[in-house]
Amino acid sequence: MHLHLRDEARESEQRTPITPSAAEKLIRDGWRISVEASEKRAFSDQEYQNSGCAIVEKGSWTTAEPGTVILGLKELPAEPPTLTNRMIHFAHIYKDQHGWREEMERFRGGGGVLYDIEFLVDRNGRRAAAFGYWAGWMGAALALWRHLARTKGRDAPQTPLRSFGGREAVTAEIRQLVEGGTSLPRCIVIGAKGRSGTGACDALKAAGCPVTEWDKEETSNLDRAALLSHDLLVNCVLMTGPGLLLLDHSDLARPNTRITTISDVSCDPLSDYNPLPVYNAPTTWERPFIEIGHNGGGHAIELTAIDNLPSLVPLEASEDFSLQFLPVLQSFDDGEEWCAAKAVFEEKMHLVTAGA
Known part of the structure; x- marks a missing residue:
């Protein structure tokens, strides 16, 4: 061979x-x-x-x-x-x-x-190898870092992004913001039971954030009002067909929408199955966050959707x-x-x- x-x-x-x-x-x-x-x-x-x-x-x-x-x-x-x-x-x-x-x-x-x-899946449909954990971890950590920096009026993380020596380097940046007295966002992770979702939850919980964990049970009968009541959304759902819509442009400015930061770890904007049709192309290391609208309180909503997140670690x-x-x-x-x-x-x- x-x-x-x-x-x-x-x-x-x-x-x-x-x-x-x-x-x-x-x-x-x-x-x-x-x-x-x-x-x-x-x-x-x-x-x-x-x-x-x-x-x-x-x-x-x-x-x-x-x-x-x-x-x-x-x-x-x-x-x-x-x-x-x-x-x-x-x-x-x-x-x-x-x-x-x-x-x-x-x-x-x-x-x-x-x-x-x-x-590459086994007879039960489980993927044999995946970068999912690190995609979820980095996607959530990057979104939290940006969210906390914005609340302090800082333009961080610095762009263009560069690879970090390891997770501790990212954790140290977040810890510095948290220790400065910043209030923690109320977070929700969709697809929380998968590899990516596990990584996302670990990153958010390590910082002390309250995390709502949703998976198939919750998305099969979606409570969109509950979804929109969070400050930070991390999507880790692996879509294999149509049927799931988390939110679209009409949801962004609803009076009850609190979301200001979205991390689309799944990052599939070019597919018809995209559950977050609020952007049309992945974001980049040069421009990791884009503004997609304003929430019910008039605050800008930023989204990150980098399709090679694990390469940051x-x-x-x-x-x-x-x-x-x-x-x-x-x-x-x-x-x-x-x-x-x-x-x-x-x-x-x-x-x-x-x-x-």
Whole structure:
């Protein structure tokens, strides 16, 4: 098995799906691993080389020999126009996102296969590996940090955002604001029982915030008035189909709306399934918060929806993900999770081929 770890196209993406120690274990199992040189990855090229990996030129995945498995995290760059290899990454194209058909055409044109990490699930439908905890933790922490700073009239956190050395660096900033006598917001986490929701609740509770935790039971019969009575909303719901609307533009200025800060950890604004249709594109490290309206008290409502939140704490997030992912990778490509991901790919490819 030849595995090729590509350098991420996105400049702000510092995470990796396999750490040097995980790569070393795969090499002991007989795998051959090439790692593209990268100045931004959380682990250095030298660490991978010391683990037995071959360091190759960045972008060389585009000319990898047939049979090579290309591993990455986030979406691919626009070139090459056709994809010939088996590819493993988060593609974000299976929920009717804009451009999904064009991306599938690249696979159809080259004969490649996509194993979307989001759809590596076991027989119970549980994802085999995810960055969810750190996405939830960072999304909630960032929103709380901004909310507290605003109450003190401060413009924080400083932008553009930069990766933090670890969670303690973020926690220290929040602690400083709390110790300064700032009142804590009343928070609500939607999807609280999942990985992301657990991380969000942990971040908010660690700061001492009162947290309302909602999951399927509460969203199946949504009490929108109760939802709008909170100060800070964190959405961690993984949408797989239509049916859930948390709030829209008509809810923002209602007299009973207290919300001033929203963190959309799920961040799926390009999908028709988006439960928060109050924005139309992810926010960025350069501009992490946008104003989307005013609440019932006339206060500005700010929203953050960064689609690679765990990269703000890349070392911890990568180590956690790699521990989950390694045993799954060792079963490539006939393990149940890989079969599940390939079945979804083939279903979508059938739609493209049939012109549906």
